[in-house]
Amino acid sequence: MTTIEDGFRAFTSPIHSTVPAHQSRAQNNEADTEKTLVTIGGTYQINNNGEPVATGAAWYGPDDDRNIAFQLPNDLATPEAGELAAILETARTAPKNARMELSIKTLKIIKLLTKDAPRLEQLGWIQAPNAKLIKAIMAELHERSATTTLQAWGTNTPKRNIDETEHLISNNTENPKTYNIHTKVKDEFNTSGLLMSRGTQRLFYKGIGRINHGYHKRRLTRMALAMTHHTVREISLETPSEAQIWKSIRNKDIPRGIRGFLWKNLHGAYRLGEFWQNIPNYEHRGTCRLCGGIESMEHILVECEDSPARKLIWELAEKLWCRREDAWPNIRFGTILGCNLAHFTDTKKKRLEGKSRLFSILTYESAHLIWKLRCERVIKFNNEEDKFHSKNKICNRWISIINRRLKYNKLLTNASRYGEKALRESLVLRTWSGVLLDEDDLPDNWIRTAGVLVGISASRSVMGSFGYLRGKESHTAKHGVHKAFPLGN
Ligand SMILES: [Zn+2]
Known part of the structure; x- marks a missing residue:
């Protein structure tokens, strides 16, 4: 918070938290902690009934119990939703005070989580697609004390990681498991509404216009x-x-x-x-x-x-x-x-x-x-x-x-x-x-x-x-x- 107005928001939802937000305690020597490496992938298709289907997957390593692939409920399905949901599940299950590196299929998702999310948050998530998922991810990331690195798939990504992740997805497509993903954010991390200090009319219309369009x-x-x-x-x-x-x-x-x-x-x-x-x-x-x-x-x-x-x-x-x-x-x-x-x-x-x-x-x-x-x-x-x-x-x-x-x-x-x-x-x-x-x-x-x-x-x-x-x-x-x-x- 930079100024006192930063504490006030317009258009908030009626739930307010009385619990102060907290971060997990950082470990003294972060570099010594084990780094979790996860490869994240997703697909988006329209099925024979004309309905959108989004699938997400997270691959940790060969025969790792945490490897997961799932289909999202229809109301959350967007082209980015599969990967976002896989990131959310990974952030939720990983230890909060250990380093985590996510290798993500779509570059745009990284921009969404790093550059766009803070702006969308300031603007109260008004009409933002994927808002539920992004909000939940941001809350999980805020709670982490150790570094989280996001990286897009590229020439440095081991081919095996990509193949295994794609394999998880295609297996799930043949034999879909729907997963009721929890997007509810813990109250103390829930921010909603337009930050008043950011809510000048110019920014408001500009911001909303840009998001809306x-x-x-x-x-x-x-x-x-x-x-x-x-x-x-x-x-x-x-x-x-x-x-x-x-x-x-x-x-x-x-x-x-x-x-x-x-x-x-x-x-x-x-x-x-x-x-x-x-x-x-x-x-x-x-x-x-x-x-x-x-x-x-x-x-x-x-x-x-x-x-x-x-x-x-x-x-x-x-x-x-x-x-x-x-x-x-x-x-x-x-x-x-x-x-x-x-x-x-x-x-x-x-x-x-x-x-x-x-x-x-x-x-x-x-x-x-x-x-x-x-x-x-x-x-x-x-x-x-x-x-x-x-x-x-x-x-x-x-x-x-x-x-x-x-x-x-x-x-x-x-x-x-x-x-x-x-x-x-x-x-x-x-x-x-x-x-x-x-x-x-x-x-x-x-x-x-x-x-x-x-x-x-x-x-x-x-x-x-x-x-x-x-x-x-x-x-x-x-x-x-x-x-x-x-x-x-
Ligand atoms: Zn007409």
Whole structure:
């Protein structure tokens, strides 16, 4: 304690300790004490039910009774939680007055315990992820009188220690032992609340803002990944790994701008909804101007009941899809993020490449257009209702981007121009055949036929939400969207 204000905290929990905190008595010759060396590891995965699973392990040595691996209860599972829980168990069981050296898999954990924890403690642990575990570890470490050294796995870490620790984890994954970890902190070591002397408004907002933003983003990423796991499994009947999800949105088949859009969404990088609601005087920015709900990306893309763009665009995607396929899947936020992993199969479980690819294109192009129209509405039109996109315009924009994708697909089959990067003609044919306009008049291989368009075009009279759809059997002249329906109507 440096000043008297350091003794006061705001937002404390109601439990107060009357027992003064104490440290174990230090041994005179610390260097003579035995040093406990422990290797700490952990994993974080999403299981088949879309639930997060965190596992932690601590390895002391060969055939050592203290070696331990366990799965954490669901409510504590985060990417760091396994290692934190293993550290907590180690700190709890090790003698308090003997040196301890922990070799930790993730470097970030060391930063969390050394640099971040004191700051989080001063700020009262408000909204900090892993707060329960970190608080409990800090309390255990405060109680120790001997040195505790934290070190990240590196070139100096014996390979055997790493292998044995990983082995403990994989054994536990096959045969999970859940461990009800005690995160309760002894009252005398329990500090909670924002330290008043640190609680200047500037620091308060700065500190909270920083924690909130980082936390908010990480939480959004976890949520987005979990939603993706879940929705992809509904279509493909298999759950992709996190790595597969990240890889799928880097696929070069997806246009660059849309890759960035998906990546930012997986990271929760768009400042929407909840983000603004935590910032004084900017709360209104978090509200959807169409319906008054909290405006998350999920809300914009798949939920807002008052958004004509959301409604019309998904109807158009479904209509085009149903020219060839039977059921258009229910589109949720996770379906969009994982659209490139949605693998459709036939009854013999053979992958339907063309079907999967068409689904992916329709999904990401539609979602991206809904987002673009939303930005135009809010930023360019400054939420002025009389400037909002008409239904005709929304339809024309969608038809035009899908036709553009079809056109680029055709161009990209040019092997002499694109070499190895060229798309296979057969793949492009399988993607689009069956959903084209006046297809009976087209040759089987239409790749080099000019003016091929998708089978929905705008009509001059858009009446009701389906007035713009041309029936599959109608035989109208092949002409572009812009001719059939001049923009600006
Ligand atoms: Zn809304």
